[in-house]
Amino acid sequence: MQLFSLVLFLSILMLFAKSVFSFRPFFLARNLRRQRQGPSAAVTKVLFGTQRGGDLTPPPAERHEDRVIYAGVAPKGWPSDVPRQSEYSAHKLLDPPVAVPDPYGWLRDDSRTQQPVLDHLQQENDYTGNLTQHLEGLRQTLYDEMLSSIQETDYTLPRPKGKYYHYSRTFQGQSYASYCRAPRKHDSDKDHNNPLLHMDWDGSAEAPILPGEQVKLDVNELAKGKDYCAVGSVTTSPSDELLAYTVDFKGDEQCELYVKHLETGEIVDHDPSLQMYGRVLWGNDDHTIFYLKLDSTLRPYQVYRRTIGTATKEDDELLFEETDEMYWTSISKSLDGKYLFVETSSTETSEVHYLDLKDDNDSSTLQCVAKRRFKVLYDVEHRNEQWWITSNVKGTPNMRLFTAPAQPNCQDDWALVTDPTTEGTPLFDGGYARALHGVTAFAGHVVAQGREGGMPRVWLLTMDDINKVVKFDTLTFEEEAHDVGLTSHFEFDVDKIVVAYDSMITPLQYLELPLDNPTDESERTVLKDKLVPGYDKNLYNCERVMALSRDGTTEIPVNLVYRKDIMEQHVASSGGGEPVHCHLYGYGSYEACMEASFSATRLSLLNRGIVYAIAQIRGGGEMGRQWYEEPNGAKYLCKKNTFNDFVDVARYLIDTKKLTSPQKLTCEGRSAGGLLIGASINQAPELFKVAILGVPFVDVVCTMIDASIPLTTGEWEEWGNPNEEKFHEYMMEYSPMQNVKEGAIYPSCLLTGGLHDSRVAFWEPAKFAATLRHAQSPESGPVCLKMELSAGHFSASDRYKYYRELAFDYAFLLDQRGL
Ligand SMILES: *[C@@H]1O[C@H](CO)[C@@H](O)[C@H](O)[C@H]1NC(C)=O
Numbered sequence: 001m002q003l004f005s006l007v008l009f010l011s012i013l014m015l016f017a018k019s020v021f022s023f024r025p026f027f028l029a030r031n032l033r034r035q036r037q038g039p040s041a042a043v044t045k046v047l048f049g050t051q052r053g054g055d056l057t058p059p060p061a062e063r064h065e066d067r068v069i070y071a072g073v074a075p076k077g078w079p080s081d082v083p084r085q086s087e088y089s090a091h092k093l094l095d096p097p098v099a100v101p102d103p104y105g106w107l108r109d110d111s112r113t114q115q116p117v118l119d120h121l122q123q124e125n126d127y128t129g130n131l132t133q134h135l136e137g138l139r140q141t142l143y144d145e146m147l148s149s150i151q152e153t154d155y156t157l158p159r160p161k162g163k164y165y166h167y168s169r170t171f172q173g174q175s176y177a178s179y180c181r182a183p184r185k186h187d188s189d190k191d192h193n194n195p196l197l198h199m200d201w202d203g204s205a206e207a208p209i210l211p212g213e214q215v216k217l218d219v220n221e222l223a224k225g226k227d228y229c230a231v232g233s234v235t236t237s238p239s240d241e242l243l244a245y246t247v248d249f250k251g252d253e254q255c256e257l258y259v260k261h262l263e264t265g266e267i268v269d270h271d272p273s274l275q276m277y278g279r280v281l282w283g284n285d286d287h288t289i290f291y292l293k294l295d296s297t298l299r300p301y302q303v304y305r306r307t308i309g310t311a312t313k314e315d316d317e318l319l320f321e322e323t324d325e326m327y328w329t330s331i332s333k334s335l336d337g338k339y340l341f342v343e344t345s346s347t348e349t350s351e352v353h354y355l356d357l358k359d360d361n362d363s364s365t366l367q368c369v370a371k372r373r374f375k376v377l378y379d380v381e382h383r384n385e386q387w388w389i390t391s392n393v394k395g396t397p398n399m400r401l402f403t404a405p406a407q408p409n410c411q412d413d414w415a416l417v418t419d420p421t422t423e424g425t426p427l428f429d430g431g432y433a434r435a436l437h438g439v440t441a442f443a444g445h446v447v448a449q450g451r452e453g454g455m456p457r458v459w460l461l462t463m464d465d466i467n468k469v470v471k472f473d474t475l476t477f478e479e480e481a482h483d484v485g486l487t488s489h490f491e492f493d494v495d496k497i498v499v500a501y502d503s504m505i506t507p508l509q510y511l512e513l514p515l516d517n518p519t520d521e522s523e524r525t526v527l528k529d530k531l532v533p534g535y536d537k538n539l540y541n542c543e544r545v546m547a548l549s550r551d552g553t554t555e556i557p558v559n560l561v562y563r564k565d566i567m568e569q570h571v572a573s574s575g576g577g578e579p580v581h582c583h584l585y586g587y588g589s590y591e592a593c594m595e596a597s598f599s600a601t602r603l604s605l606l607n608r609g610i611v612y613a614i615a616q617i618r619g620g621g622e623m624g625r626q627w628y629e630e631p632n633g634a635k636y637l638c639k640k641n642t643f644n645d646f647v648d649v650a651r652y653l654i655d656t657k658k659l660t661s662p663q664k665l666t667c668e669g670r671s672a673g674g675l676l677i678g679a680s681i682n683q684a685p686e687l688f689k690v691a692i693l694g695v696p697f698v699d700v701v702c703t704m705i706d707a708s709i710p711l712t713t714g715e716w717e718e719w720g721n722p723n724e725e726k727f728h729e730y731m732m733e734y735s736p737m738q739n740v741k742e743g744a745i746y747p748s749c750l751l752t753g754g755l756h757d758s759r760v761a762f763w764e765p766a767k768f769a770a771t772l773r774h775a776q777s778p779e780s781g782p783v784c785l786k787m788e789l790s791a792g793h794f795s796a797s798d799r800y801k802y803y804r805e806l807a808f809d810y811a812f813l814l815d816q817r818g819l
Pocket residue numbers: 125126127128129130133
């Protein structure tokens with residue numbers, strides 16, 4: 001089963017938000033899929049405001065001093081269908097309820113139509129616009145630089161599936177991608193003569209990438225006349241005749257489904273009233289589509305089977321419904337095409353059902369692999385009549401690997417996969433040293449992914465004909481700090497696989513390697529190098545350092561990238577005495593890993609002398625699940641470790657490494673990373689010159705109190721539930737909105753938001769901007785809010801608009817630093 005379904009959808013949404021585009025699956029999908037997701041560090045956005053144009057005043061925001069939100073047992077008049085806690089929670093609710101002050105609560109407008117609120121947001125944008133008007137020239141320069149460092153006319157690695165190669169193309173001047181396919185020549189030796197190695201594409205927009213290229217879907221056409229256009233799935237039917245695709249035109253992650261006949265161009269299925277999640281899957285025929293519906297909090301919870309062309313959505317068959325609000329549901333198909341998997345999971349418990357697609361005559365029913373057990377996570381893949389299961393059953397800190405006969409309710413038959421070299425010991429022992437995330441099962445081999453020593457790892461398992469592992473290989477690479485992962489594969493019976501590889505100084509490469517000899521580096525073939533025009537790798541260096549946390553024992557990895565000449569100057573300056581400019585990026589939630597990956601747009605910062613640092617703080621999963629779970633990770637009642645680690649890394653860079661100074665240090669995070677930045681600048685405002693909070697989740701307590709807000713219920717297992725006595729006080733102690741330091745000098749802050757963002761509501765950054773201005777010392781830097789009035793959580797869907805925004809942000813950053 002492909003765990004990364006929803007995340008893949010999200011990464012497609014972010015296609016143009018990424019300077020590095022890869023289909024690399026994330027294996028932490030279980031946690032990632034529900035998260036207030038920040039882009040990978042490669043998608044860094046830098047934003048903030050300046051103080052020039054000093055006569056400008058920020059828009060006044062009225063404070064309603066007596067306005068409160070009640071945490072605890074539901075107050076009178078609270079809608080009875082909105083839960084205050086999960087039905088499984090044993091913790092006591094606060095009783096009587098406790099009032100949490102919410103003086104800017106009037107900025108919450110679920111309808112997004114109230115004039116006073118819209119006017120306020122417009123004034124914020126005007127203020128930010130006027131305050132930064134003088135940066136227009138610099139923005140244009142940065143924008144031009146960014147465009148010159150990306151190959152605008154480009155394509156994604158063609159991937160084989162059935163009779164075709166599938167890929168997408170981008171063209172200079174066009175905002176969106178075009179999805180294409182080209183016929184695949186079926187040689188007897190199965191693509192040994194890989195056409196990608198004999199390409200004669202001349203780099204022009206007119207020439208096809210591969211002979212016989214056909215455009216399946218041109219998103220530029222779809223987006224005409226729309227402010228926002230994000231395509232979810234684009235997938236061809238088993239016969240290759242039909243194309244199913246889903247589109248979100250608003251940015252709220254609700255999609256519409258279209259099915260198009262590829263030869264005639266005719267839309268054969270589309271019901272505008274049918275709103276669904278972005279991910280759709282074909283059955284094993286051309287009539288059946290599986291999709292998910294979202295509930296009012298945008299939680300994917302129902303799985304439907306739809307017969308193409310049926311007149312109404314009422315005819316669609318409900319296959320599965322998850323009523324527990326803690327659980328999110330996802331669908332995937334086994335690589336061998338035999339099963340549809342329906343996975344439902346909270347962050348701590350999961351359950352997988354399967355549907356035999358053999359007959360696909362609407363009579364097969366869902367079966368459960370193993371009933372949910374509290375705090376047991378598991379995932380399932382299928383191969384050779386066996387389930388391959390990754391699970392932490394029996395409370396192991398990380399996942400172990402099991403096989404079981406491909407039957408329902410098989411929990412008593414899970415057998416540990418053992419190491420072929422040491423008879424009897426498990427291949428993955430569930431400990432910290434080698435953390436397994438998941439596997440992909442191919443006909444001849446199983447590919448496992450996870451982490452070792454803080455680095456992503458790919459392992460290959462070779463089996464004998466009774467499915468016993470006889471060989472275990474680890475893929476290794478020269479560069480110490482790197483990023484690697486299996487790309488999307490659509491075929492089961494392959495003898496080569498493709499991995500995506502990059503590092504902070506090596507642009508993305510797709511490497512093909514033979515499954516039967518994966519470790520021999522001479523057998524690896526680069527299928528595609530991401531071209532970064534003008535980039536000279538020799539000018540840059542990257543480095544991995546360890547910062548000691550305040551507990552005196554935990555070492556926090558920090559990846560640095562910079563220009564060699566800048567670091568040489570720094571080292572030469574009275575023995576490293578002269579601080580350099582440094583930008584610190586972090587995320588630290590949901591076990592998500594911030595990898596040491598490449599970013600072409602980041603070059604604009606590096607080339608201006610900035611050292612770029614990515615802190616792999618706790619709350620992420622970089623060092624395995626210990627980095628995330630209680631007692632020593634960072635969630636629930638140890639969440640503060642995330643913020644402490646970030647502040648400790650800043651202090652390390654300033655005091656221990658003597659690399660930078662508070663005047664030259666800036667920080668940035670998006671989404672849950674915005675919570676990180678909010679909490680960190682509250683804790684140590686004096687350490688940073690500028691803070692960028694992208695779509696920041698800064699109103700943790702007020703949001704998590706209210707289950708009618710999207711993402712709340714599922715995330716009671718991430719942050720805890722502030723309605724419960726156990727968590728309330730602890731969350732109040734770090735929630736950024738409640739902890740702004742009266743009279744402190746704050747860094748210049750730039751906050752961004754999207755009016756239609758369903759993951760972090762627009763009122764969070766709007767309220768936080770007002771709160772900061774109200775409390776902080778007048779000597780603080782400016783607080784700027786930039787509210788995108790047409791996009792959602794993932795910023796502009798148009799790539800040029802995205803680069804414009806990024807240039808806007810970088811211009812502020814550079815201006816404020818005086819660079
Ligand atoms: C400056 O503010 C005025 C309103 O006060 C607004 O009309 C104008 O668009 C703003 N300028 C910029 C560049 O945003």
